Every structure is written in structure tokens, then in C-alpha cells.
Amino acid sequence: MPEASLPPPALHLPYEAGPFRMTLGITAIPERxxxxxxxxxxxxITERCRLLAERRAEVLADVPGAEDASAELQAMLAAHLTAFRPGWAAPHWDAAAHPLAVICPWVAEDFCLLKSGPEGPVLIAAILCFPSRWRLSDKIGRPMMAIHKPVPTYGETLGRPVDRFMGALKPGKLAVRYNWSVHEDPTLFQPTGHGRGDLDYSIAPDNAGDTLWLRVERQTFRVLPASGVVAFGIRTHVTPLAEVVAVPGEAARLATAVRGIPAELERYKSLMPYRAALLAYLDAQSDGADPL
Structure with missing residues (x-):
């Protein structure tokens, strides 16, 4: 499909005003x-292919026994593109290539495959070109609860609901949720960066709109019917903060959402180096300024 015929990216704004709540936030979506x-x-896609060629060990991994589920995802994605994206490049592949390497140039989504286990869903394979500050090598072969152990309050609030949701997901049913953060770096491939605390004096209220970005992950879930493995898709959107606050009311709403993030999660998300500058900028762009 020619790039000129594609629509502009959706501006997903999933943050909520008020105190932060770690919720699953699942919505059903149709196949299309x-x-x-x-x-x-x-x-x-071009960047994904470059990363796969130059840093394959960092962006593709699996455990023994994941081959059938990977091939099933490849076949399901090929069928989907044929049905719903007929103008897109036809999905051809080398039969000898890893299925997750094959799908890399087909779509912009990353995919993690999660198989039910005694400790919850286990990450058995992934093509992860655009990690948001985590390393695939640290997580492959581990259950979801262990994968998210560094995330403050995940185990207490979201761990069991996520495990139950994945265990109850039925073939043919698709779901979506969103995750968001504010980053000082628009790079898509970010395997590190959590827990930064030193102030970043290069980011100030007068330049925050151009030096900070809203990073949103559109996360999809579906079951591969033959294997029973959950295909967890991640589409990453990185938008300059200036574009976000250009939407009426969003500066104030985002400021309220940032103020509602608990301190331990702020540290984990590395917001502290530029939190004051971010809030001052958002307040200046909104009708009324709140104190830092």
C-alpha cells in the first residue's frame, strides 16, 4: 500500500485525570x-527490519517448544492481512526462516507469545523491536508475575486479574488496552531507562513541548486456537508533547494525570528528572495553573 494512501496515526490519549489507578482497562475489538x-x-517497519538485521539477539527470542505457536501466529497474521489489508504487501516468506522474523516486515506491531503455566502465563517467544525500557533477554521464559515484578504495585493490583483474563480469553475474541508514559527520548528501541532520578536541566518549561514525547502502547490480545497460546500485540506511538497539548483540554488533563502518579511509580517511569518542567509546561498551556 503506498504510504500516501495511509491515514495519519491515531492520537491515543489513554491517561486519566485524577489519582492514578492501575487497571486492566480491557475493551473488546472486532477482527478488522x-x-x-x-x-x-x-x-x-523499516526500523524493525534494521533492528532485526543488526540486533537480532536483542529483538527475537523463544524457548524450546514455541515453534508451533510462532508458526500459528504467522499463519493467522497472513490470513488477517489478506482479508483486511488487501492493498498491503503480500505476505511471502522463506519456509526456513523463523516465523517471528518472517512477520517482522509485515506490520508495525511487536508480538509476545504467552503460554499458560502453573505460575501463570509464560513468555515463550517474542519479536520485540520497540521495547519500552525492558530487555527481552531478561524476560523470556518467565511468567507474567515475575516479568512485572519491578513494576510498583503490579503484583498487588494487576497481576492476578491479568493472569485470569488471559486464561479466560476465548478464540475469536480480541481485546485491546493502552499503556502510556512521558519520555525524554523518542527512540522506539529503548531496552533500558527505568529508575532515573537525576535532574535533566536540558528540559525546561519553555522547551518541554519539543523535548518530551507521549509514548503510548496499544496492546492487543487474542488466543491462537490450535496452541491455546495468547498473542500479545504491541503497537507503539510516540507523539511530541506539543501535538498532545494542541488538543483542547489535554494539557490540563495530562497535568492532573501526572500529578496523580504515586512517587514510587514516578521513579520507576523515570519522570523525576523532568517532572517539574513537564508540569510547568502543561500548566502554562492550560487555562489555569496548579502549583507544582
Whole structure:
């Protein structure tokens, strides 16, 4: 599909005003909405292919026994693209290639495959070109609860609901949720960066709109019917903060959401180096300024 015929990317704004609540926030979606295709897709695909070629060990991993589920995802994605993206590049592949390497140039989504286990869903394979500050090598072969152990309050609030949701997901049913953060770096491939605390004096209220970005993950879930493995898709959107606050009311809403993040999660998300500058900028862009 020619890039010129693709729509602009959706501006997902999933943050909520008020005190932060770690919730699953799942919404059902139809089959046709599984994969996003927009004007940023070709560039992201190009970057994915570069990363796969140059840093394969960092972006593709699996455990023994994951081959059938990987091949099932490949076949399901090929069928989806044929049905819903007929103008997109036809999905051809080398039969000898790893299925997750094969799908890398097809879509901008990353995929993690999660198989039910005694300790909850286990990450058995992934093509992860755009990690948001985590290393695939640290997580492969581990259950979801262990994967998210560094995330403050995840185990107490979200761990069991996530495990139950994945265990109850039925074939043919698709779901979506969103995750968001504010980053000082628009790079898509970010395997490190959590827990930064030193002040970043290069970011100030007068330049925060151009030096900070809203990073949103559109996360999809579906079961591969033959294997019973959950295909967890991640489409990453990185938007300059100035574009976000150009939407009426969003500066104030985002400021309220940032103020509602608990301190331990702020540290984990590395917001502390530029939190004051971010809030001052958002307050200046909104109708009324709240104190820092």
C-alpha cells in the first residue's frame, strides 16, 4: 500500500485525570481492528527490519517448544492481512526462516507469545523491536508475575486479574488496552531507562513541548486456537508533547494525570528528572495553573 494512501496515526490519549489507578482497562475489538495501518507504519517497519538485521539477539527470542505457536501466529497474521489489508504487501516468506522474523516486515506491531503455566502465563517467544525500557533477554521464559515484578504495585493490583483474563480469553475474541508514559527520548528501541532520578536541566518549561514525547502502547490480545497460546500485540506511538497539548483540554488533563502518579511509580517511569518542567509546561498551556 503506498504510504500516501495511509491515514495519519491515531492520537491515543489513554491517561486519566485524577489519582492514578492501575487497571486492566480491557475493551473488546472486532477482527478488522487487530492491526493498525497508518502513515507511520512504513517507517516503523523499516526500523524493525534494521533492528532485526543488526540486533537480532536483542529483538527475537523463544524457548524450546514455541515453534508451533510462532508458526500459528504467522499463519493467522497472513490470513488477517489478506482479508483486511488487501492493498498491503503480500505476505511471502522463506519456509526456513523463523516465523517471528518472517512477520517482522509485515506490520508495525511487536508480538509476545504467552503460554499458560502453573505460575501463570509464560513468555515463550517474542519479536520485540520497540521495547519500552525492558530487555527481552531478561524476560523470556518467565511468567507474567515475575516479568512485572519491578513494576510498583503490579503484583498487588494487576497481576492476578491479568493472569485470569488471559486464561479466560476465548478464540475469536480480541481485546485491546493502552499503556502510556512521558519520555525524554523518542527512540522506539529503548531496552533500558527505568529508575532515573537525576535532574535533566536540558528540559525546561519553555522547551518541554519539543523535548518530551507521549509514548503510548496499544496492546492487543487474542488466543491462537490450535496452541491455546495468547498473542500479545504491541503497537507503539510516540507523539511530541506539543501535538498532545494542541488538543483542547489535554494539557490540563495530562497535568492532573501526572500529578496523580504515586512517587514510587514516578521513579520507576523515570519522570523525576523532568517532572517539574513537564508540569510547568502543561500548566502554562492550560487555562489555569496548579502549583507544582
Amino acid at each position: 481492528d487487530w492491526i493498525e495501518a497508518d502513515s507511520t507504519t512504513p517507517g516503523q
